[in-house]
Amino acid sequence: MKRLVALTAILLLAATGCSGTDDNEGESGGKVELTYWSWAPNMDKVAEVWNAAHPDIHVTVNKQDGGDPAVTKLLTAIKAGSGAPDVMQAEYQKIPTLVAANAIADIAKEAGSLKSKFPDSAWNSVTLGQSAVYGVPQDSGPMMFFYRADIFQQLNLQAPTTWEQYADVARKVHAANPKQYLGTFSANDPGWFSGLSQQAGASWWGVKGDAWSVNIDDANTRKVAQYWGGLVQEGAVLNTPMYTPEWNAALNDGTQVGWLGAVWGPGVLSGSAPATKGKWKAALLPQWDAAKPANGNWGGSATSVTTQTKHRKQAAQFAGWLNTDPAALKALAQTANVYPAATDATATALTTPPAFFAEQTDFYALAAQAAKATNPFTYGPNVNVAYNAYNDAFGKAAESRQAAAFTAALGTMQTTTLDDLKKAGFKTA
Amino acid sequence: MSTTRGNGASPAATVILLLGAAYCLVPVLWVLVASSKSLDELFSTFTFAPSTHLLDNLAELSAYRDGLYWRWMANTALYAGVGALASTLVSAMAGFALAKYEFPGKKSVFNLVLSGVLVPGVILAIPQYLLLAEAGLTNTYWSVLLPSVISPYGIYLCRIFAAAAVPSEVLEAARIDGAGDWRSFARVALPMMRSGLVTVFLFQFVAIWNNFMLPYIMLGDDHLYPITVGLNGLLNQGANQPAMYTSVITGSLVSIVPLIALFLTLQRYWRVDLAAGAVKA
Amino acid sequence: MLARARAPYAFLAPALVLFAAFLAAPILYTAYLSLWKVKVSGLGLGPDARTEVWAGLGQYADALSEPDFLASVGRVALYGLIVVPVMLGGALLFALLLDAGRTRIGPFARISIFLPYAVPAVVASLLWGFLYLPRVSPFVWVLEHSGIGAPNLFSSQLVLYAVANVAIWGGTGFNMIVIYTALRAIPSELSESARIDGASELQIALRVKVPIVRPSLIMTFVFSLIATLQVFAEPMNLKPLSNTISTTWSPLMTVYRDAFTRNDIHSAAATSIIIAVATFALSFGFLKLVGNRAFGQES
Numbered sequence A: 001m002k003r004l005v006a007l008t009a010i011l012l013l014a015a016t017g018c019s020g021t022d023d024n025e026g027e028s029g030g031k032v033e034l035t036y037w038s039w040a041p042n043m044d045k046v047a048e049v050w051n052a053a054h055p056d057i058h059v060t061v062n063k064q065d066g067g068d069p070a071v072t073k074l075l076t077a078i079k080a081g082s083g084a085p086d087v088m089q090a091e092y093q094k095i096p097t098l099v100a101a102n103a104i105a106d107i108a109k110e111a112g113s114l115k116s117k118f119p120d121s122a123w124n125s126v127t128l129g130q131s132a133v134y135g136v137p138q139d140s141g142p143m144m145f146f147y148r149a150d151i152f153q154q155l156n157l158q159a160p161t162t163w164e165q166y167a168d169v170a171r172k173v174h175a176a177n178p179k180q181y182l183g184t185f186s187a188n189d190p191g192w193f194s195g196l197s198q199q200a201g202a203s204w205w206g207v208k209g210d211a212w213s214v215n216i217d218d219a220n221t222r223k224v225a226q227y228w229g230g231l232v233q234e235g236a237v238l239n240t241p242m243y244t245p246e247w248n249a250a251l252n253d254g255t256q257v258g259w260l261g262a263v264w265g266p267g268v269l270s271g272s273a274p275a276t277k278g279k280w281k282a283a284l285l286p287q288w289d290a291a292k293p294a295n296g297n298w299g300g301s302a303t304s305v306t307t308q309t310k311h312r313k314q315a316a317q318f319a320g321w322l323n324t325d326p327a328a329l330k331a332l333a334q335t336a337n338v339y340p341a342a343t344d345a346t347a348t349a350l351t352t353p354p355a356f357f358a359e360q361t362d363f364y365a366l367a368a369q370a371a372k373a374t375n376p377f378t379y380g381p382n383v384n385v386a387y388n389a390y391n392d393a394f395g396k397a398a399e400s401r402q403a404a405a406f407t408a409a410l411g412t413m414q415t416t417t418l419d420d421l422k423k424a425g426f427k428t429a
Numbered sequence B: 001m002s003t004t005r006g007n008g009a010s011p012a013a014t015v016i017l018l019l020g021a022a023y024c025l026v027p028v029l030w031v032l033v034a035s036s037k038s039l040d041e042l043f044s045t046f047t048f049a050p051s052t053h054l055l056d057n058l059a060e061l062s063a064y065r066d067g068l069y070w071r072w073m074a075n076t077a078l079y080a081g082v083g084a085l086a087s088t089l090v091s092a093m094a095g096f097a098l099a100k101y102e103f104p105g106k107k108s109v110f111n112l113v114l115s116g117v118l119v120p121g122v123i124l125a126i127p128q129y130l131l132l133a134e135a136g137l138t139n140t141y142w143s144v145l146l147p148s149v150i151s152p153y154g155i156y157l158c159r160i161f162a163a164a165a166v167p168s169e170v171l172e173a174a175r176i177d178g179a180g181d182w183r184s185f186a187r188v189a190l191p192m193m194r195s196g197l198v199t200v201f202l203f204q205f206v207a208i209w210n211n212f213m214l215p216y217i218m219l220g221d222d223h224l225y226p227i228t229v230g231l232n233g234l235l236n237q238g239a240n241q242p243a244m245y246t247s248v249i250t251g252s253l254v255s256i257v258p259l260i261a262l263f264l265t266l267q268r269y270w271r272v273d274l275a276a277g278a279v280k281a
Numbered sequence C: 001m002l003a004r005a006r007a008p009y010a011f012l013a014p015a016l017v018l019f020a021a022f023l024a025a026p027i028l029y030t031a032y033l034s035l036w037k038v039k040v041s042g043l044g045l046g047p048d049a050r051t052e053v054w055a056g057l058g059q060y061a062d063a064l065s066e067p068d069f070l071a072s073v074g075r076v077a078l079y080g081l082i083v084v085p086v087m088l089g090g091a092l093l094f095a096l097l098l099d100a101g102r103t104r105i106g107p108f109a110r111i112s113i114f115l116p117y118a119v120p121a122v123v124a125s126l127l128w129g130f131l132y133l134p135r136v137s138p139f140v141w142v143l144e145h146s147g148i149g150a151p152n153l154f155s156s157q158l159v160l161y162a163v164a165n166v167a168i169w170g171g172t173g174f175n176m177i178v179i180y181t182a183l184r185a186i187p188s189e190l191s192e193s194a195r196i197d198g199a200s201e202l203q204i205a206l207r208v209k210v211p212i213v214r215p216s217l218i219m220t221f222v223f224s225l226i227a228t229l230q231v232f233a234e235p236m237n238l239k240p241l242s243n244t245i246s247t248t249w250s251p252l253m254t255v256y257r258d259a260f261t262r263n264d265i266h267s268a269a270a271t272s273i274i275i276a277v278a279t280f281a282l283s284f285g286f287l288k289l290v291g292n293r294a295f296g297q298e299s
Helices: A002-015 A043-053 A067-080 A092-100 A108-117 A120-127 A149-154 A163-176 A190-199 A219-234 A245-253 A265-272 A312-324 A326-335 A363-372 A383-400 A403-424 B011-034 B039-044 B054-063 B068-100 B106-118 B121-134 B141-149 B152-165 B168-176 B181-192 B194-209 B213-218 B227-235 B245-269 C002-034 C058-065 C067-100 C106-118 C121-132 C138-145 C159-184 C188-196 C201-212 C214-229 C233-241 C251-261 C265-289
Strands: A032-038 A057-063 A087-091 A136-148 A205-208 A211-214 A258-262 A280-284 A297-305 C036-040 C050-054
Touching: A032 A043, A032 A067, A032 A312, A043 A057, A043 A312, A043 A326, A057 A312, A067 A087, A067 A092, A067 B121, A067 B213, A067 C251, A087 A092, A087 A312, A092 A120, A092 A297, A092 A383, A108 A312, A120 A136, A120 A297, A136 A149, A136 A190, A136 A265, A136 A312, A136 A363, A163 A219, A190 A219, A190 A258, A190 A297, A190 A383, A211 A403, A219 A403, A245 A265, A245 B039, A258 A265, A258 A297, A265 A280, A280 A363, A297 A312, A312 A326, A383 A403, A383 C251, A403 C036, B011 B245, B011 C067, B011 C106, B011 C121, B011 C159, B039 B245, B054 B068, B054 B245, B068 B106, B068 B141, B068 B152, B068 B181, B068 B194, B068 B227, B068 B245, B068 C002, B106 B152, B106 C002, B106 C214, B106 C265, B121 B141, B121 B213, B121 C002, B121 C251, B121 C265, B141 B194, B141 B213, B141 C002, B152 B194, B152 C002, B168 B181, B181 B194, B181 C002, B194 B245, B213 B227, B227 B245, B227 C121, B245 C106, B245 C121, C002 C036, C002 C265, C036 C265, C058 C067, C058 C265, C067 C106, C067 C159, C067 C201, C067 C214, C067 C251, C106 C159, C121 C159, C121 C233, C159 C214, C159 C233, C188 C201, C201 C214, C214 C265, C233 C251, C251 C265
Parallel strands: A032 A057, A032 A087
Antiparallel strands: A087 A297, A136 A258, A136 A280, A136 A297, A205 A211, C036 C050
16 A cells, blocks of 8 residues: 555656656765765765775765754655665664664674774663664763853852752852853753763663663652752752753853753854853763762764665775774864764874863863763663653743652653553563 | 825824834844854844944855855755746646636546645655655655645635636637637736736745755755755754854845845735635726 | 547646645555554564554544643644734734825835745744843843843743744735735725715725625635644744743644654654644635635636
8 A cells, every 4th residue: 555655656756757867876887885974063074084095985974964853864764765874873862763663784793893992881872782783883972061160260169079069059159140050951951861860870761681661760860850950949050941042142141150061062162152262161070979970971873874775884894984993083083073982082083172172181081081980871762752751841840940840750751751662562661 | 906095194004014014124134133243242242233244154154064055045046946937837727727617527626736735744744755765756856846846825826816817708719719728828828817927936936945844854965955954954953063053144144135135026926816806806 | 629628637737746746645645654553562673573553543542632732732722812813913904004005104014014924934933032032132131121021931821922923923924915915906996985975094994995805814814724723833943942832832743743753653644634634624614604615716
């Protein structure tokens, strides 16, 4: 039936004489053409390095609008049976979804040997704890705390090292100037909240045998939700989303005094408030338990090979080169603004701090420390359902400014996510 | 048709119209002012205080990935220009047939076409993608152009224009002179429908120019993007990259200019008669 | 004569072929998809872990019993109660004032009010976002400096108006042109004779002009109704700026969420069909109610 409808449409198309031109990602004269979807800036420049050294395998980069649109398009192309690229940048949290939709290929044979080049946490994200390999880790997003050193100095404040201190500093910052805030609780950034929960020890999904478990409303995440609910309720932090013109204005005029971001933060800050250059400092995330430093990720992605490619071997070869070759790592870090996941990248590619933090020579040492302390975290096959639920439930909670609403929102997230898995037929534990 | 009516100016009318004009113009004025600001000024100086960085912003916009923005403009002009032209012709033919012929199935055809007005683009985008993928046409110019040619609204308007502007006697006379159906349409009816067709063209031109969902889902290669999808990409780049506000705002301004120019030059044609024949003047 | 019998079909052929390919086939396909769902087995990670199974009307039942969806329907009804009267009332008022011709700024006002029609929804929402958000809004600046204090337009009480405003701003001009076109077609003798009979401008407008342009008003109403039921771009683009616009704020946003972010095209298809059928029923029901034959007019 599906075919029939499609066929009718094509016949009609043919009748109007409009079909005909066809895109053929073919080989001309033994040369392999690969298409690569990525949203990192200047990725085409990185691919040029590869193209210069590999005359037989030519990579064309199609810049995408970001992780979500790219996944939407990829999944539609997979459903349609054509139109997908050969190589695809895939956020870690989307890998289970992509695997479940049979969109990305197992490249264990071609890339399995690269395991030793990456930290376990990154490698786990591309294997899902199984024997398959669904991509080569590209970048990771260890969370960091950025703050306005000049304003901290004026107020005679130290960078907080525990969440208790963070709350304390938040109160002082706001007391000193009622327009001024140390941070905001953003209901529009589920990746941010999952990173903070990861730091607290949560892992929202899990695999037990052949069944999924959902643990969003666990003690660890509840601790985080309660903490932020409390700060929002007392008015020590804002309740408005990040990445809005409002937030940009606050970064520019110095009323947003701190930001819980990640290692890629300098790019966001320099693009949003270039005039504040030199006033910021980076620090590790505040800790729940200073004796047991932990961290979470916000962002990070792998280079995956799609199931539609006709050149899996070459595509996997490119993915491997891109994320392990020293020249590639250097290009990734310096022109594509990527924090490579490969373990030896810090030594080879990340020798100078990002321009926006030019004076902070230990920037990448801190980042490496943060990355090393990152807790394990498992993503499930319906991350988007959980993330949408975060948006809606925490949006309401943030608007209400009631601490109790934050923990209630967590319950909503848990139920929505688990029900969705069950409804789709996944085995759940 | 009369030209001047009433007697003397009414201050109340002027004031109300001025308020309406201000309500509609102020946000557009904001785009103009904002695109003259540097990124810092955009978030620090008073909203309507202009600055001097328009040229810098234009240069920055043009420099983005070797002038990709201008490629988006050219694509948009292609999609909107060619698409609207083809759409107008197809709609004119269909509207003419529906208005000037009696034939079995006429009413059902009209109702069927009209029901197309009821279905929003968001709903159609994915099925259209799946169908075009079967023909291997996704991620090509065709994938955006072809679906833009069919416009139920355009057919509806053309039917009204043909019914109102082309007297049956004239067609009859042409037929007696030995003109075939196509000749009667092309030589007699089309010129009479001209002003209505300009409206349909403009209407479809704006619709395609501002369309987002169809190209968003159809295109993977950003060298094929139209302006709406391109600008949206600069605005929402994901969490780890900042929104390029100055480029987006300047880009928005530049992208509206051709439409405004089109409105001003063709404004006398903007006669959208949704229910002509109510009174035949 | 035979050629004549075929002629209308020949004229219709390109439209019908394109209609079949890009509207009818996708709609049929959507209807077909809505009757199926994906069934996953186990962890759902293998290539054969998903199968499409018959769902019958199950997806429809699910959609119609979803509280978020029902809430979005209520919200859109309220939204329509704001947008349609304000937009069409404004359009009619402006059109009548322009038609009365008692002002020198007619051409300027006409093009100005029409201008927002040229602004794509992505841009319109961005610029209104800037005008709404307290720190960057000139209105808030003015209100605060005058000591009045400004409301938060993205609060849960006001967000409906904030979204409605963007739609009203974008749509008034177009409807004004439609009504104005109809007004210009009225023979001037009608107004003249009313004037000689001593009718005021207001009376002429309400008793002579408005009844004559009633068919146009009905059509603008129907098209506004359709646009209301399908409101999507404005809330979608304002959503990142606020806590109060959920992913299921309007029915079409639910479709978008299911199809584009949840990758559940079958649920999205069922919701789509519900929206299309509701749009159909409401718009044709209304036309029947007012006894208008505009859609099939010219008897």
